[in-house]
Amino acid sequence: MSERMSDLHKLTGAYALDALDDLERARFEQHLAGCDDCRAEVAELRETAALLAGSVATPAPASLRDSVLAGISQVRPLPPEVPEQAPGSTHRGRRWMPFLVAAALALVLGVGAALTRPWVGDDAPRLTVAEQVLQAPDAQEVSVDLGEAGRATVVRSRSEDRAVIVTEDMVAAPDGKDYELWLQTPDEEMVPAGLMPDDPDQTVVLDGSAAEAIAVGITVEPDGGSEQPTSDPIALFDLTEGV
Amino acid sequence: MTDVDHVRPVPDGTPQGVPSAGDAARLADLLHRAGLGDEAAFAEFYDATSARAYGLALRVVRNPAHAEEVAQEAYLDAWRSSTRYDRSKGSAAGWLLTIVHRKAVDRVRSVEAATARDETWNRETAPTEHDQTAEEAHASLDAARVRSAVATLTDVQRRAVELTYFGGYTHTEVATLLDVPLGTAKTRIRDGLIRLRDLMGVAS
Secondary structure, three states: OHHHHHHHHOOHHHHHOOOOOHHHHHHHHHHHHOOHHHHHHHHHHHHHHHHHHHHHOOOOEHHHHHHHHHHHOOOOOOOOOOOOOOOOHHHHHHHHHHHHHHHHHHOOEOHHHHHOOHHHOOOHHHHHHHHHHHHOOOOEEEEEEOHHHOEEEEEEEOOOOEEEEEEEOOOOOOOOEEEEEEEEOOOOOEEEEEEEOOOOOEEEEOOOOOOOOOEEEEEEEEOOOOOOOOOOOOEEEEOOOOO | OOOOOOOOOOHHHOOOOOOOHHHHHHHHHHHHHHHOOOHHHHHHHHHHHHHHHHHHHHHHHOOHHHHHHHHHHHHHHHHHOHHHOOHHHOOHHHHHHHHHHHHHHHHHHOHHHHHHHHHOOOOOOOOOOEOOOHHHHHHHHHHHHHHHHHOOOOHHHHHHHHHHHOOOOOHHHHHHHHOOOHHHHHHHHHHHHHHHHHHOOOOO
C-alpha cells in the first residue's frame, strides 16, 4: 500500500469532483482522514468546482422553492456535532452500534466476529452456523480479489442451505453507504441477504436460503440498505462454476 | 461546451468577480441562522443559491424533473445539516454545491437513472415558470470569469474536468472516453482544477 501513497495524493481532484467509484472513494476517505495536505487540497478544489457551477446557473422552477420551504418546515436541523469529528473511525463505530445489536437477531454473525463481540456471544447455537457451513463436506468456495479494497470469499453449502462470506482486509464502505449482500436466484432475481458490518476481517452468514442460489453479490447501497440493488455489484461470486 | 465564448484569460491570476467577502459572510450567516431553526434565513439562502444549485443538478442529470428532485433533496440535506457547516473550512455556497453534485452524480450512476440519462437529452427545454433572483444578475459575470479560466486549460485538462464535473463520469470512464491511460486522466483532472483554483483565486 505504501508505494501507492503518491498515487493516492493525486486522487484529490477526482475525489473533489465525485469522480471516484465507491471503492476508490472509500479507500481515499481512509487516506484523507490521516492526510492534512490532501484534506486542505480537497477543500480548495471543491471550492473551485463550485465556481464552475456558476457557469451553468439556471433559474430554478418556482415549484422547487415551494417544495424546499414546505419540506424544511417539517424537519428539525440536526444537533451540532459536539466534539470535532474526522470522517473516520469513531463516527463509523457509533453509526454501526445499532446495526450490530440488530444483527444479533437478524443476521447471524460468524465465529471470528463472535470472538471479539461478547454482546452476541451468548447466542451459542447460531455461532456454529458459519462453522457448519465452512466445514460441510459439500462446501463450495469462490473467492474474489478486490484489489486494493481487499479480498472476499463466499462459501456455500447446499446441505446446510446457507452461504457464508469471509472478508480479508476489506475497505470500509464509503461515507453514507453500506455494503449489502444479495443472493441471486436461478431466475436471476437478487434477494437481499443482509448488510455487512464495517470490519475489514469478518465472517458473516447470509440471510436466507442459499441452496439454490446461483451467485452471491455485494453492492454499495445508501445507509440502511435497499430492497433492490441500485448499482452494479462490486463483487459477484458465481456459484455455478466448478460444481 | 463552456469554451464557446472564448474570453481572454484573467491577467496574472488576479481574482476578478470572486464572490465578495461580504457575500460569502452573508451566506454563512444565513446558514448559521438556519441551523437555529430560522426558516426565513434559509429561504434567503435558497434565493441566493438556487440558480447555481438547480443549474448544476440540471447539467449533470439533464432531465428537469430529476434535477428538481436532486436539488430539493440537497436543500433538505443542507437544512438538516446546517449546524454541521463550518465556515472555517469553506464557503457556504461551496458546501451546498458539493452536496448537490454528490446527489446528482449518485443519481446518474444509479441503475435506474442510467437509462434515463441515455433516453433524455432535453435540458434545453426551458422551465416555463421560474423565480427571478438577484443571483442571476451575477451569474453571467461569474460565467465569463469561469470561461476565461477554463480557456487556459489544455484540451485534455478541460475535457477531463468537464466530463467528471458536468458529465458525472468517473475518472476511469473519462480515461476510456478520452483514450488516455488511467493515470493520465487522474492527473489531468487534478492539474486542471489546480490551475482553475490558482486563476480564480480560491484560497482555503
